[in-house]
Amino acid sequence: MLQTNSLLPQMNKPKTILIGGKAGEGVKKAAQVIAALLCQNGYHVFQQDDYQSLIKGGHNFSGVSFAEEPVHTGYQKADLIVSLDKRSLQTHINDCNSGAIHCFNSDDCLQTMDQDSSVTLLGYPLNAMMKEVYSKPSNVSMAALAICFAWLGYSEELLCDTIAKEFKRDVEDNIRYAKEVFKLCHPDFLSTNLSIPQNSIPLLPGARLLSGNQAIAQGAWLAGLDFYYAYPMTPASSILHYLALKQQTYKTFAIHAESELAAANMAIGSVFAGARTAIGSSGGGFALMQEAFSLAGMAEAPLLCIVSSRPGPATGVSTYTAQEDLMFALYQGHGEFGRIVASPDSAARALTLTAELLSLAWEFQSPVILLTDKHLSESSADVAVSQVVESCSLPDEPNLTESTDTYNRYEFTDNGVSPLRFPGSDFGDDSLMIKWNSHEHHPSGLRTDSSESIKAMKDKRNLKSRGLQEATKNYQRIAVYGDSGPVVYAYGSTVLELREAAKHCSYKFRIVALIYLLPLAIDDLQDYIRDEAIVVEHSSTGTLATYLQQNLTLKIKKSILHYDGRPFDPIELALLIEEAIDA
Amino acid sequence: MRELGTNKENTWCTGCGNFGILNAVKKAINSLVAEGVPLADIVMTSGIGCHGKIFDYLALSGIYGLHGRAIATAEGIKLANPKLTVISFGGDGDSLGEGLEHTLFAAKRNIDLTLILHNNGNYGLTTGQFSPLSTLGYKGLSTPFGSIENPFRPIPLLIEAGATFAARGFSAKPDHLASLIHQAALHKGFSFIEVMQPCVSYNNNYTELNNTVKMLDIVPANLNQAIDLAGDSDNVYLGVFVRKQLPVYNESLLGSFIPVKERFTLAQRRKMLGS
Structure with a gap:
């Protein structure tokens, strides 16, 4: 039976900042500085970048999503957008949450465009102000920082300290410019700023x-x-x-x-x-x-x-x-x-x-x-x-012991793992001959074409591989998120997207994250293969779904494929999961 | 004098130039050991081809690597344990065909190891196809009407790439070759030895080589002279063309640090990451 997600009304959607501009303008760095500061203030943060394969120009944007609960992936729609150029304003004009503020560079875009009436558009003459301050090459990303700081409720002092710490070049000009922008925009945010506490005790000890x-x-x-x-x-x-x-x-x-x-x-x-x-x-x-x-x-x-x-x-x-x-x-x-x-x-x-x-x-x-x-x-x-x-539990590194007998690099052993020795007088005497070979070889490491040796060596390696695959059982091979509802299979960053989407989905579902893909944890997965499954992946042909069906008696109800190069927006993904469950 | 052989049956053709090279290598290693280099500190890599079989006939630690990549593998060994004396063996195809990039970059870095190029002017083990060192007009299975490419000139090429020791030997003069290998192994920096070697089955140029080899009396005074002598088409000069000291890659990277010896423990790593 489907369970509705009872947490839904209590969940606060993370806040999202989006900074857009040309490549080379420092968009990514600005977003990282803000994300790191929020992290130090005890917030959970997810920071992601959308950039093109070019060094100057084009359009880059970086997002920072943050909340008091863990944030697993970023959101497409933002609560604060800083567009450093016209293209950013145009591209992200509809990427606003209700009540969002969209700040733009009024020196680069003269007219306001059609927009959602719940969004506040604020234009600031960022280029003109920049020209007044900088004698040398300028850094428009300082304006983005200043606007973000004002919106977050951070102080001018913290802004200056942060710039001094994070930017090594042109510190004085950068601080002057950031201060000017901060002074200009600060009044606009007096009633709307988030008042992020600056000196709160970190909620996450040691978080980085x-x-x-x-x-x-x-x-x-x-x-x-x-x-x-x-x-x-x-x-x-x-x-x-x-x-x-x-x-x-x-x-x-x-x-x-x-x-x-x-x-x-x-x-x-x-x-x-x-x-x-x-x-x-x-x-x-x-x-x-x-x-x-x-x-x-x-x-x-x-x-x-x-x-x-x-x-x-x-x-x-x-x-x-x-x-x-x-x-x-x-x-x-x-x-x-x-x-x-x-x-x-x-x-x-x-x-x-x-x-x-x-x-x-x-x-x-x-x-x-x-x-x-x-x-x-x-x-x-x-x-x-x-x-x-x-x-993280790890085995101690093995001690290499001197063997008295003749050393054979590829000695046959009970588990197929041969003793490993290293070359050099620090690790053994002149009699130690260690031969590694790309050809099929005898235990000594010398080359062979003999039928018995070929077979024996393949058997040895296969025996060793079975041990390797078996040893993965000592580690966590799958992770399950959610305690009830339909099973959704995924691996890699798709799991992050699903965990965030779960906050917005009207049904509860369980995410089965495949950490070990080879070998597949068939025995661990037995509890999850009885019901029809949903598979989510960033692929156009559904290779994960195919792989699962090759290895498990699994009925796949819906394969959700996403292949435009972009991560899922968690809210869009939640809708796709709802559709899949309803289907 | 150590034998330095293995129990592996030798499968080179009778009269193959590789026998002379094998003997010269053994002699050079014996002189290094006699001078106090522990045998355990001498390691080899080889590529794939007739030359590569030297791996099976030498009682040295090492890696019988991939075709063309043995020089890259040798670099990885040297960086992990710079105390080792690393000698890499390559054929025409290994060193200047499939693996040309690695050969040039090893020389560019001036990493402290030795590359011995077995130049037999063809691909012997794959039945005599033309090689990057085959002469114009060379007829092989893949060039039945004669090669239409000019060969590389290995020593000028390697000098230009940055080798700080470059020499040429001849498989029929194993004592001279042994002396070159000995010098190359002791040279601090990238050492390159081109060994002229007849291939008795597909490119038997023994008589021609024997008639045209000339000994270099001294190391040429400058690089232009070295390149001219090494590229001389009438005379095959044998000897050392370049010997100079320049910064060595492994030392510039590591200083006196020996990665495989001076490692942090797991507890230290945990502490450093956590703090």
Whole structure:
């Protein structure tokens, strides 16, 4: 029986700020500064960016949604919009909630346009004011900050302190400009500002604003990451950037190689020498890493591979989101060998799951794949990092012991996992010969074509892979959100969208989030396959639905597909879920 | 003198130039060990092709990698443990075909390792197709009417890319080659050795090579002279063309830090992330 969502009337919809402007105007940075401040003030925050693959011009916009309850994804409609140029005003004229304020740059748009009468339009001469203040290149995003601060009820003093802390260049001019704009708009918000308490005790101890990619990088580092090799490709690039920045403190080395092929093969060299190593890219770049992925399978190299999807095929849509690479990840590489594939359903999970995967890779000397997408990779949310780090249970790194007998890299063992030793006089004497091989090989690592050896080695690797897949049972393989109602299957950032949509849906439903995709947690899923299911994914062909039906006796009532590169708006998604349930 | 061999049956053709290279490598490693380099600190990578079989015949730790990628793999080893002496072996196709980008970038970085290019002027193990080093007009299965491409000039190419040690040896002069390998392994920075090697089955240029090789008496005084001598089409000069000291990639990146030795514990990492 369907249950209506009794929480619905009590739920406060999160407030949303939207800042729009040209690329290069600092829209994203302004949104991040505001999000981080709200996070420090104890709010739950979700910050997401919509940007194009260009450096200057075009139209970018960034959203910050915040509430006292967790906010899982951003909203399309805003309560405050700051349009720094005409195109932003035109694009977002209808993206207003009832009672919203839309501030625009009156120097760039002379006439007001048709609009909802419940929306207040406020024009400010942002260019003229900018010209008065700046002698050098100007920064219009300061105006956005000033307007947002005035609306939030933050003080002019906090605005100045924040700019001084967050912006290293042209601090004096930036502060002067922000102050001017603040003084101009502050009176307009006297009756409407949110009066966000500035010195409240944080509701979330240790909460920090973290992007999915930052969480992935931190999780990998927690599990011992020494090297990260990559070639830049959106939306995976910020893992490379973040780790490169952390080189001194983390003593981890992020190497921008000449190509993805180089990155993946360098990574296997570092693993051989004893370093915990990861590689990362989006679909196109990971396609170039496939041969080395198979080398990791053959050589039994523990290697963490991070794939952050964008719409494909080929170059596709560089800066938008998709989940088209499920089958690509599951079937990565040529030849037969085991692997696991898992996908985080939040930034917090991205941290713990990445750590788990790197540990599993080393325990079973196998390649593993973390599959994510642009929306999770590049959006930021509050994460209670210390708590999340504490909650992450990881095995101790194994101690390498001296063996007295002759060492065989690919020794047959009861579980197929051969002893791992590292080269160099620090790890063994001259008699230790460690041979890793891309050819089929004897236990010694020397090449072979013999029929017995081929079969025995394949059996050994398959035995090991079964152990790897079995070991995923030690970790959380699915997450279920909601206690009653129809079952909705999803993975990755779609889970975030569904969790937010659940706040607005007139029916209760249960989200079954697939964290481990390979192996699928068939036994854990038995409780959820009796009823007709809904599957939601960012794909045009429904690959998740297909995959579930291949592996579970599952009747799918409705497959909700979204493939325009944009994340779901939670309110729109709630309507689609209602339709699916009613159907 | 250590034997440094394995129990693997050797499957190179009788008279293959690779035998001379194998002997030279063994001799060079023995001299390194005699000078105090622990054998355990010498590792190798190789690509795929006739040259790659050297992996099976040498009692050294290492990775028998992918075609073209062995030099990238070698770089990853060196970065993780810069105490290791890393020697990478490549064929024409490995080093200058499939893996050209990695070869050039390793030289550009001046990363401290040695690349030994087995130049036999063709793709031996895949039945003699033309290679990036085959001469104009070379006839193979994929170029039955003769190659219409000019070959690369490996040493000028690598010098331009940034190799700080560049030399040429000849598989029929293993003692000289051993000395080059020994010098290359001790050189701090990227070392490149082109080894001229007849392929007895598909490109037997032994007599021609034997008639045209000339020993370089001294390291050329400047880069232009080195490039001219290395690219000379009438004489195949053997010896060291370039030897210079420039900043080394692994040192610029790591300083004296050894990633695989100086690692934070899990407890330390937890504490640092949480705070």
